[in-house]
Amino acid sequence: MHKITEILIKEEDIKKKVYELAKIIEKDYNGEEILLVGVLKGACVFISDLMRNINLDVALDFMAVSSYGMSTKSSGVVKILKDLDSEIENKNVLIVEDIIDTGLTLKYLCENLKSRKPKSLKICTLLDKPERRKCDIKVDYVGFSIPDKFIAGYGIDCAEKFRNLPYIGIVG
Ligand SMILES: O=P(O)(O)OC[C@H]1O[C@H](OP(=O)(O)OP(=O)(O)O)[C@H](O)[C@@H]1O
């Protein structure tokens, strides 16, 4: 049975960081409208908190993807399970992720969304595991860089458990 063995990032530190990220985003977009694209399911908690701290016109959409192939997570083959509801041509699209690991999911998503001709396309992630990167992607906003430990909480699951935890913990 998996358990949280240690708290990696406390609730209050997440709250502070989400507010800081929102203010940087607000400044960068300088009055322009943003379409936030959350990557389900892990980003659901982060995007809800982030959007409520961004004082700009914000629209919301979601995508769900799954990686599949020989070794599920590392093949780089991504299948769209749920596509966007809206057109993104000429919009400022900000992809909101919970965690970037190999980067393969985002590499695929970025290429896919770029082909739809948005006005701009940026990436915001709460967590980044740079040690695990398998491809080169430019991440515009990062909350926390974390070590290569398996974590869960704040929307992120371990076999669908722990998404409801208000902090991020290490799974043992
Ligand atoms: O950088 P990568 O190695 O591609 O991995 C990152 C992806 O993995 C996680 O999703 P997961 O497949 O666990 O789905 P979930 O968010 O629905 O739990 C996370 O939310 C990212 O989308």
Ligand SMILES: Nc1nc2[nH]cnc2c(=O)[nH]1
């Ligand atoms: N739940 C979970 N999913 C991940 N995907 C990539 N890294 C992680 C992690 O540490 N925890």
